[in-house]
Amino acid sequence: MRLTNLLAGALTLGLAGAAFAQDEPTKVGFVYVGPIGDGGWTFQHNEGRLALEEEFGDRVETIYQESVPEGADAERVITQMALQGADIIFTTSFGYMDATNNVAEKFPNVMFEHATGYKRDHPNVSTYDARFYEGRAVIGTIAGHMTETNKIGYIASFPIPEVIQGINSSYMHAAKVNPDVEMVVTWVYTWFDPAKEADAARAMIDQGVDVILQHTDSTAPQAAAAEANENGGRVFTFGQASDMAAFKPVPRIASIIDDWSPYYIKRVGALMDGTYEQTASWGGMPEGEVVIGEITDAVPAEVKAEAEAMIAAITAGEYHPFTGPIMKQDGTVFLAEGEVATDGQLATMDFYVQGIEGEIPN
Amino acid sequence: MDLTSISPTLLIASLMVAATPILLAALGELVVEKAGVLNLGVEGMMIIGAAIGFIAAVEIGSVWLGFAAAALGGAVMALLFGVLTQLLLSNQVATGLALTLFGLGLASLLGQGYVGIKVDALPRLDMGPLSDLPFVGRVLFGHDPMVYVSLALVAATWAFLRFTRAGLILRAVGESHDAAHALGYHVVRVRLLAIAFGGACAGLGGAYLSLVRVPQWTEGMTAGAGWIALALVVFASWKPARVLVGAYLFGGITVLQLNLQTAGATIPVELLSAAPYLVTILVLVLISRRGRRGGDAPADLGRAFHASS
Incomplete structure (x- = not known):
């Protein structure tokens, strides 16, 4: 290779x-x-x-x-x-x-x-x-409602802040609606390897995980879940980065879509008319860079409404997924009641929040 | 950590699925190398097999014809390499690498319209009451037919190389093409046949990825499996049974480490991720140590042959 x-x-x-x-x-x-x-x-x-x-x-x-x-x-x-x-x-x-x-x-x-x-x-x-963690908050909420085994799987790529934010955000919001939920994290150390991603999904399904979130780039986990469902399983997934609409209405019940076009057009436009400056841009739902794809009918109407309310709140800037009180895994305080995480805190995130088992490899 | 959540039955079942693509590809490459040809294009032939197999299965509606088309596609790709290296005497290493690049590109092109399409998966073989036996039923009698095909192919390759006259000729060509030529054997023809067989096997391995293991078409989906297969042949010191051991070890530990992580084992993840490579190399090197040293590689491996030389 x-x-x-x-x-x-x-x-x-x-x-x-x-x-x-x-x-x-x-x-x-x-x-x-x-x-x-x-x-x-x-x-x-x-x-x-x-x-x-x-x-x-x-x-x-x-x-x-x-x-x-x-x-x-x-x-x-x-x-x-x-x-x-x-x-x-x-x-x-x-x-x-x-x-x-x-x-x-x-x-x-x-x-x-x-x-x-x-x-x-x-x-x-x-x-x-x-701000993918904004999308993770929404699908975490859906996942918490949809799981019956109370085991949610997260196929993680590399232990970098972006991925850890995603794990924490989805777990916190799943646990908020379902306190019994358990987060199973599997590190595959690749962004793209369909066979390995499918194997990881299968290992999770074999062990009773019934909602799978992925932080890898291929649609293989969706295919693995679809296959399990054909053999009598009940497994749900979420499209990652792209809509992955081919797997609607199940197993894919919603998706986080990355829309980079507004940013690319803005930056190249600025370069053309001479207004270009160095930046550290971090857009999310308000900027239209993070979009939640269609929530399918496999999701009950009240859950869908809850998810949509959260999308609206985040888009309007009324709700930040990392709002205290939030404890770190070891029990120390990350954010006090009502406190909102700063971008600096998020960009260097290297710990699990309380409730997630296991250690982050480094 | 709750290791009881790992079911040994399901683990072994998925182990065999994970191992079959590299087993098939490595087996084909073993025969090619036994004939004295080094084809580094395994990855390219695999991905072509994955693409053509998937496309054929979707268009014709039969998974079996998908596999047949994949084998054919892999063989055609391999023969391209064969013509270049055996008839036009191009450099085998460079041609093999080019074959991989060409295969990856061609497969992406062919697969353009097939992203996100579903295909009917190969059903597991149902051997009636046998498949219903606890544990043994699922482990021995509950796989898709291609797993058995791959196992039969290992046995057949072993028997062919060891017991048949044709196998002897193939080995002779690989050990000393000049001697084989002097005895009146058609070196180039034997090598072309071996190359075609290798391509067909790689094609089958690729199709197993896109039709059974994943199952869908995604660009670049082999993600290096062909290179693993190549390495496996060397570490297995060109012996079919060891290729089988190596492939199952590699596939097995890949699946096991994912299961261990999912079960929450307190082993460093870095170690788990490296384990398939480490353990496979270690075990195969240890096995090889017992035999005579250094004499395993076919003597004329990678050397060009022309009747005039």
Whole structure:
């Protein structure tokens, strides 16, 4: 796998085109961690890229590279894009953080935008993220109502703050409506490996988990749940990153959709009219970056209404999913009564809240 | 931690499902390497098998024809490699890598319209009362037919290489193509057949992913399984039975570690995640140590042959 990507990188290096003149269209580069056809995370970033092309037409030119491993290969790919004359490059996975900053140092005139990270070592590096935990609060609520075995599974990718926020947010809101609920977390250490994701889902189902949340990019857990349901099971899932509508109405009963197009259009637009500035953007439901997909009829009407009320409250800015009192797993206080988590606290979250069993690997 | 929540029956059942794709692919590659050819394109042939198998199963409506088409597709891909390396004498390592890249790209292209489509899964074999026996029934008699096909293929490959004249010729070609040529055997033909068989097996392994294990089509869904299969052949020192042990160990520990995590075992997750690789390598290396050392690889592995040389 690595070897092939290495070779792919070498190929693109060799085939690099000539430099472009300044009055050419704004060239926008995208680095994807999975294939566009993953049906999840990368698919949504690519939708954002297509929205850019639609918005600006001939004034932009987009380039992208799929399935770029997080690590040394990423640095080569990003460098290559900068050499190809990209004016702005979006690197769309947490693991590209150091690579993005390293390349940014060498190309001060190219703007870099790193998704879900927190390092902005150079003035030309911005970060952007979406408040997925807002969506997790909603599907956690639904999960708490829907489980009969009181076991909710979470297929987790890597122990980074974004994933831990998701686990905590969904657990807290599931436990709020169902105090008996237990959260089963399985770390698969990959963003994209359909076979492994399916195995993880199956292991959960075998052990009595009946609602599965995933923080990985493929639709394989949905397929595994669908298969279990065909064999007489009762398992529900939620679409992740993309709507995953093919699995409606069951097992997929709702979804968290990442909509990156508003952000991409805003940033590239700013670059074109000269108002571009370094930022650390963190949009959520109010900005339209986190959207809950259709809640299917498998969910009882009153649960659906409760979920919709929560969506409305978060969108209006009336409710923050991390509002105290919240205890850490070890019993110490994270947030006092009525206190709301700061973005800094969320961005460095490295603990489970009280009630979740197990340890976070580090 | 509640380990009683792990059911051994279900664990063994899913272990066999998890192991079958790499078992099939590794078995095919074993035969190819026994014939003295190093085909690094396993990943590419697997993903082509996964795509074509899925597409055929959806379009024709038969999972079995899906598997047949996958085997055929894998074999055609492999023969592309065969023509380039055996007839045009291109470099095997480079051609194999190119085959993987080509396979990944072609599979994405073919699979464009098939993302998110469902396919009828292969039903588990129902052997009447046998399958209803507690534990044994599910473990021995309750799998989908492809699991048995893969096991039969291991036995057949072993018997073929060990007991048949054709198997002897194939091994001779792999050990010394010059000697085999001098004896009047058609080295290139034997190797092309082996390469086609390897491709067909890789195709079947890929189709097992998209039709049984996952089951759906997703771009890049093999996610490195072909490379695992390649490594397995080496660590299994080119012996079918050891490939079986290795594949089941790898698949088994992959599934076991996910089950242990789900059950809340207090073992570091990093260790659990690395376990399939560590244990498989360790066990196979230990097995190999007992035999004679260093002499396991076919002597002419990866060397080009031309009748004039």
